[in-house]
Amino acid sequence: MEATIALLLNFAIPTVIVAAIFIALLLFVLPREVRTIFKREVKSYFNSPIAYVCVFIFLVISNGITFWFGGLLESGEASLYISYFQYLPWYFVVVAPAVGMRLWSEEQRLGTMELMLTMPIAPWHAIVGKYLAASVVIFAMLVLSFPIVWVINYLGNPDNGVIMAGFVASFLTALCFLAVTSVVSAFTRSQIVALLISIGLCLLLWLGGLQPVSQAVASLKGGWLFVWPFLKFINIIGIIPHFSELAKGVLGLRDIIFFLSFIAFCLFSTAVVLRVKRA
Amino acid sequence: MIEVKNLSKHFGEKVAVDNISFTVEKGEVLGFLGPNGAGKSTTMRMVTGYLPPSAGDISVGGADILDEEIAAKSKIGYLPENAPLYSDMTVEDFLRFCAEMRRVPTDQIEDAVNKAIDTCFLQRVRHQSVDTLSKGFRHRTCLAQSIIHDPEVLILDEPTDGLDPNQKHEVRNLIKRMGETKAIIFSTHILEEVEASCSRAIIIDRGKIIADGTPDQLKKKARNAGAIFLRAGGLASTGIRQELEKLPEVQSVNVLESGDNSIVARVIPNKGKDKELPEAIFQLAVTKGLKVHELRVEEGRLDELFREITRPDTED
Numbered sequence: 001m002e003a004t005i006a007l008l009l010n011f012a013i014p015t016v017i018v019a020a021i022f023i024a025l026l027l028f029v030l031p032r033e034v035r036t037i038f039k040r041e042v043k044s045y046f047n048s049p050i051a052y053v054c055v056f057i058f059l060v061i062s063n064g065i066t067f068w069f070g071g072l073l074e075s076g077e078a079s080l081y082i083s084y085f086q087y088l089p090w091y092f093v094v095v096a097p098a099v100g101m102r103l104w105s106e107e108q109r110l111g112t113m114e115l116m117l118t119m120p121i122a123p124w125h126a127i128v129g130k131y132l133a134a135s136v137v138i139f140a141m142l143v144l145s146f147p148i149v150w151v152i153n154y155l156g157n158p159d160n161g162v163i164m165a166g167f168v169a170s171f172l173t174a175l176c177f178l179a180v181t182s183v184v185s186a187f188t189r190s191q192i193v194a195l196l197i198s199i200g201l202c203l204l205l206w207l208g209g210l211q212p213v214s215q216a217v218a219s220l221k222g223g224w225l226f227v228w229p230f231l232k233f234i235n236i237i238g239i240i241p242h243f244s245e246l247a248k249g250v251l252g253l254r255d256i257i258f259f260l261s262f263i264a265f266c267l268f269s270t271a272v273v274l275r276v277k278r279a
Numbered sequence: 280m281i282e283v284k285n286l287s288k289h290f291g292e293k294v295a296v297d298n299i300s301f302t303v304e305k306g307e308v309l310g311f312l313g314p315n316g317a318g319k320s321t322t323m324r325m326v327t328g329y330l331p332p333s334a335g336d337i338s339v340g341g342a343d344i345l346d347e348e349i350a351a352k353s354k355i356g357y358l359p360e361n362a363p364l365y366s367d368m369t370v371e372d373f374l375r376f377c378a379e380m381r382r383v384p385t386d387q388i389e390d391a392v393n394k395a396i397d398t399c400f401l402q403r404v405r406h407q408s409v410d411t412l413s414k415g416f417r418h419r420t421c422l423a424q425s426i427i428h429d430p431e432v433l434i435l436d437e438p439t440d441g442l443d444p445n446q447k448h449e450v451r452n453l454i455k456r457m458g459e460t461k462a463i464i465f466s467t468h469i470l471e472e473v474e475a476s477c478s479r480a481i482i483i484d485r486g487k488i489i490a491d492g493t494p495d496q497l498k499k500k501a502r503n504a505g506a507i508f509l510r511a512g513g514l515a516s517t518g519i520r521q522e523l524e525k526l527p528e529v530q531s532v533n534v535l536e537s538g539d540n541s542i543v544a545r546v547i548p549n550k551g552k553d554k555e556l557p558e559a560i561f562q563l564a565v566t567k568g569l570k571v572h573e574l575r576v577e578e579g580r581l582d583e584l585f586r587e588i589t590r591p592d593t594e595d
Contacts, residue, residue, distance in 0.1 A: 036379040044367050111363030115424070118327040119380045120353035279331050 007153050010160045015143060022132075030128065033121040037129030042136055050102070051137045058095045058141045062088060063148060079158055084148060085166035085247045089239070092138075092174040093206055097198035099137045100181030101191045103130050104274070108189040117278075123271050131182055131267060138174045142167055162249035169246035172259040173239055177202040179266030186273040209238020237262070280305050280354075280432055280462035281326065286335035288321050288486075295321045297486035298335070303479075305431070308458035310477035310494075311466035314589050318486040319466040320360050323436050326464070327357045339432055353382060356430035358438055362421035366410035370401055370420050373409060374427055381428035395423040398453065414441040422450070426457070433457065435465040439472060451476045470581040480581075484589040497584055503545065504579025505553040509560065512541035513570035520544070522567055528552040528559050545577070 026035050045051040066084045107113040116126055145167075152158050181198040188194050207213065217228070217235045242255040281303040288296040296318040303309045311319045324330040326337055328344045328351060337344040342351035365373055374392045383391045396405055399419040404412060412420065418441055425433060438454065439447045447469075454463060455476040467473065473480045474494045482490040482497070490497055498504060511519060516537040523532050528548055536543035548556040557576065563569045 032382075033380060036376065040365070040368075040376050043372075044365070047367055110366060111359065111361055112365055114324070114329055114359040115357070115363055115377075118329050118352060118355070118357045118359075119377075120349045120382060121380065122349065275331075278329065 003153065004150075007150065007160070011146065011149060011164065014164055019139075026132070031125060033119075033125040034129040034132075037126055038133050041130050041133030045099075045133060045137055051099070051140070054095055054099050054137060055141050055144060058091055059144055061091055062145060066148065080148065080152055080163050080166055081247055085170060086244070088166075088170040089173045089177075089206055089243060092170070092177050093202045094199055095141070096138065096174050096177035097181045097184075097195050097202060100134050100178045101185055101195040101198065103134060103182050104185040104270070105189050105191045105194045109191075113274075117274070123274060124267070127182070127267050127270050127274075131178065134178055134182075135175055138171065138178060142171055142174075159249070165249045165251060166247045169243050172246070172256075173206075173243050176205070176239060176259060176262050176266075179263045180205065183266050183269045183273060186270050186277070204234055205237060206239055208234030208236075209240035209242070213238065280340055281464065282336075282338045283322075283326065284336045286322065286325060286337065287333050288318075288325060288330065289333045294486055296325070296332075299483070299486070299488050300335075301481060301488065301491070303432075303462045303464055305462050306459060307479060308454060308463045308465070308477045310473040310480035311464060311483065312468065312470070312473060312480055312585065313466075313483035314468070317483045317589070319483055320436055322483070323357075323434050323464065323466060324359075327355055327434055328352050329359075353428075354431045356425035356428065356433045358422050358425040358433075358435040360436040360440075362418045362441075364409045364417060364421055367408070369406055369408050370412070370416075370423075371396070371405045373420065374423055377424040378427045383428050391427050391429075395427045398426065399423040400449065415443060415446050418442060419446070419450075431461055433461050433463045433465075435463070437467060438465055439467065439469065447472075470585060473581060482585065482588065489588050490584065494581065498579040498581055501579035501581070501584040502587060503547075503577050503583060505548060506577045507546040507548070507556055507560070508544075508573070508575050508577055509546055509571070510541070510543050510573035511564075511569055511571050512538075513564075513568050515540060516542045519569060522563055522569070523560070526556075526559050526563070528556045541572075 026038060062084070065087055104113070107116060117123065149160075149163055152163070153160070177198070180201050181194065184198045184201065185191075185194040188197075213231060213235050217231050242258045245252055246255050283302070284300050285298050286296055286300065287294070287298050299318075299322065301309070311322070313319050321330065325332045326339070326344070328348060331345065337351075339351040340354040342354070344351045365376075368376065371392060374395055375388060378388045378391045379385075396402060399422050401416065401419055401423060404416050404420075409417070409420065418438075422435070422438060425435065435454070439450050442450060451472060454465060457463065458476065458478065465476075477494060479491070479493055480497055481488055490500065492500075509523075513519075514522070516534075516539065519542045520532055520534060520537075523529055523544070523546060530547045530549045533545045533547070534542060535545060546556065546560070553576075557574060560569075560571065560574065564571050
């Protein structure tokens with residue numbers, strides 16, 4: 001009993017703090033227009049099956065793989081990185097685009113973009129409001145993953161600080177994928193096209209930081225005219241190194257800044273795409 | 280209220296709007312006429328700030344649409360073509376959302392929503408989800424969002440499209456009524472609508488303004504304006520024709536129908552003689568025994584003018 005309460009305090013308090021910061025940001029920092037769009041989008045997510053389907057699929061896959069293939073129970077280790085967190089971004093490569101594919105493509109398909117962008121708001125109000133609403137769905141997924149934390153605490157005595165860091169790293173990675181999806185969805189009125197292209201880009205972004213890519217970059221250096229700059233580029237923006245540092249509990253400012261600036265860049269690009277598409 | 284100067288829009292090679300200028304004052308309803316693809320919607324999209332112009336200036340209520348974007352946009356109510364709506368909301372929620380976005384003060388939102396619902400006759404569907412609405416209701420819901428913040432400027436792209444005749448009538452009256460206190464632009468290709476609710480009309484073809492005036496002024500430009508429609512008998516039809524052609528006031532006679540002893544014709548007067556022509560024809564009746572069954576001065580019709588000055592799509 002005492003252990004459960006301690007566990008709750010360990011996780012519930014940071015989670016509530018994150019949620020509170022988020023709500024305060026919405027209520028007191030961001031303009032009313034962002035709030036209005038955010039409210040509408042959240043309602044729209046949870047009024048349609050899409051949010052539930054995404055959350056459900058994510059939970060089934062993430063838990064299933066951890067227990068059946070990840071060898072959580074057999075490993076005898078009281079940590080979640082090997083069996084759980086290192087796989088999470090793989091699911092988000094698919095799930096984040098599924099959540100975000102409708103962000104701007106739906107708006108274009110319905111023609112409501114014309115309404116939205118002729119209202120007395122700045123485009124970034126709409127982009128940020130919509131993005132925050134989609135990030136709530138991702139947040140819900142991670143909050144609902146809590147049982148796995150309970151299981152590992154029941155079985156052993158893990159470092160819960162590292163587990164929290166794993167969640168933070170996964171959340172930031174998912175937010176990057178969501179931001180990429182936001183840009184892609186601004187290009188097309190078809191949600192399916194947005195989904196497929198976003199999955200492809202997120203996969204590149206995820207794999208770009210892998211060891212083999214880094215090695216290839218080092219050994220090819222300058223050769224293969226077009227391939228090398230491309231490899232170099234995806235290697236630089238590859239997420240894996242930043243993710244694994246954070247998820248192992250090393251809270252580096254460099255990695256946090258990488259994630260936040262990457263998201264900001266994508267949201268800015270969304271605005272550029274929306275502008276160029278109209279001109 | 281609305282000032283458009285030397286406005287142009289290119290899409291790649293294609294010129295959609297070509298150097299047009301016009302103004303609309305408060306209390307004016309401007310009808311935008313033109314064939315499909317003439318540039319009506321593109322112009323409206325630029326005035327509302329959706330599309331950036333390739334060249335030219337637009338100001339709404341003194342605010343430039345590019346430099347003071349938000350100030351200009353907050354003065355406008357806009358009904359886009361095809362009346363787009365968020366299909367996952369109810370009518371009421373949608374209007375509440377739009378009111379909030381349009382910066383209606385929080386404590387006045389409910390009143391604004393109720394008023395818009397009453398004005399656009401949406402009481403019956405206010406709790407219904409948008410994707411279950413019929414076309415007429417969808418259109419009126421979108422119209423309701425355009426007037427929810429009581430804007431000074433209204434821009435309506437085909438506001439009566441898809442409505443039944445009763446609804447069309449209602450919307451026209453609504454536009455006319457609102458036009459007393461606002462500056463309104465609306466586009467249509469139904470010509471009777473222009474006569475019913477516009478104080479001024481502009482005809483656009485291939486991106487250029489080709490006619491601009493009150494509906495009456497425009498009608499006078501039609502070829503048959505001032506011609507006399509005549510149904511007469513009493514003489515052989517060829518005789519009637521000859522007698523008419525002898526009159527100095529007559530430029531030409533178009534015979535529309537002729538029987539043995541009767542004729543139906545359109546008599547075109549010489550320039551400046553349209554006032555004298557009816558009298559001259561009655562004089563014929565006295566001197567030659569012409570029996571006039573029907574005689575009226577044709578007013579000229581907008582659709583004739585429209586057909587005369589706009590080129591059909593097939594011709595290029």
